Amino acid sequence: MLHLHTDSVLEVTVHSARGLKDVERFGKNDAFARISVDVDNSKQYEKFKTEVKKNSGSDPSWEQSFDIREVEDKHTDLYVEVLDDDNGADAPIAFAAIPLQQVKEAPNQSLSALYDLYNDHGVAQGQISLTIRIVQPGQVSSGNITYDGNFNKGLSRVDEEQKKRFKKLRLKETATDVGGATVLGGIAALGAGFLASQARKNEEAKKRDEALAENQ
Known part of the structure; x- marks a missing residue:
């Protein structure tokens, strides 16, 4: 749907990703993407987040658009994160900082492109x-833009602050997994102890019954 913008807006359509690492231990990624113009703005990442694509694996597709109005001259990059949805802490897959200068220099200040993503070691992994699109006051939105697989390569980079953020997300996810495993291990140990105790009680009861039968 086309609509008239009354203020300056950064319009972002998240099309799809490819070549992602599968971080699920069992099954495939339940992937979602989120964006922000502030590297560590959790509220903005939460606001501009795609839906989760269940079992999408290494090549999820979203085709969702967002209007970011909280854009100022100090915002030089668009920060992108791709994660795997989890019941505990979401597992980070890949990230990238995309310089907005290339959008400003593009025809009509609109750029459709493929961007490299990076893992938490800063190594390129997926796209x-x-x-x-930068939409000026008085301009209309571009409507629904679909990805035809023929976009040119855009410029992305590893931002050190975003890299640190992603490592923290990784540590949080790992700690959650370890905690869950510890709890499950504790439950299993308790269960095993309970079963052993019950077995001993059953054996003692059996011996009492056998002794009672001999005395009759």
């Missing part, structure tokens, strides 16, 4: 396709 994401985005359409990024």
Whole structure:
């Protein structure tokens, strides 16, 4: 749906990703993407987040658009994160910082491109396709832009602050997994102890019954 913007807006369509690492231990990624113009703004990442694509594995597709109005001159990059949805802490898959200068220099200040993503070691891993457009006051939105698989390569980079953030997300996810495993291990140990105790009680009861039968 086309609509008239009354203020400056960064319009971002998150199309799809490809070549992602599968971080699920069992099954495939339940992948979602989120974006922000502030590297560590959790509220903004939560606001501009795609739906979760269940069992999408290494090549999820979203085709969702967002209007970011909280854009100022100090915002030089669009920060992108791709994660695997989990009941505990979401597992980080890949990230990238996308310089907005290339969008400003593009025809009509609109750029559809493929961008390299990076893992928490800063190594390129997978790509994401985005359409990024700077919409000035009085302009209309670009409507629904679909990805045809023929976008050119855009410029992305590893931002050190985002890299640190992603490592923290990894540590949080790992700690949650370890905690869950510890709890499950504790439950299993308690269960095993309970069963052993019950077995001893059953054996003692059996011996009492046998002794009672001999005395009759």
